[in-house]
Amino acid sequence: MVKETMSEKETYELGEMLGKSAKQGDVFTLEGDLGVGKTVFTKGLAKGLGVKEDVSSPTFTIVQEYEDGRLPFYHFDVYRIGDIEEMDEIGYEDYIYGDGVCLIEWANLIEEILPKKRTEVRIEKDLDKGFDYRKITINKLEE
Secondary structure: OEEEEOOHHHHHHHHHHHHHHOOOOOEEEEEOOOOOOHHHHHHHHHHHOOOOOOOOOOOOOOEEEEOOOOOOEEEEEOOOOOOOHHHHHOOHHHHHOOOOEEEEEOHHHHHHHOOOOEEEEEEEEOHHHOOOOEEEEEEEEOO
16 A cells, blocks of 8 residues: 655654554554654554654664553664664564564564564655655555
8 A cells, every 4th residue: 555645744644543453463664764754653653552652763772662552552763773683682572472563663674583464664755746745655464
């Protein structure tokens, strides 16, 4: 599925819609260049899950946990990961196969340990279509 958004608000609302329909065990991978709107989308997804805390990128902690929504929300940013073994050290599988919803930014860096069943989200800009234009591709992968 491909969605086009023309504002931060629309990108946020798309994330919120996915969050409202998310179920326990769902894993979202999020790809896109710096400044493309990954955090806006993530905040919307968290809102859809009922998270009331302010969501920010966990750039220096790898994972940020939010427990105040209808399901726990685990927001990963693996951009700075040096070695795939770091994911074992933080208990990655406990999150991925646990009772919440996971969103993993820069998931391509840990491709070999991603679950086969996941929803891939890719956000792209096209400045020819406007500064706020985003093309968001959502691809649901099954086992």
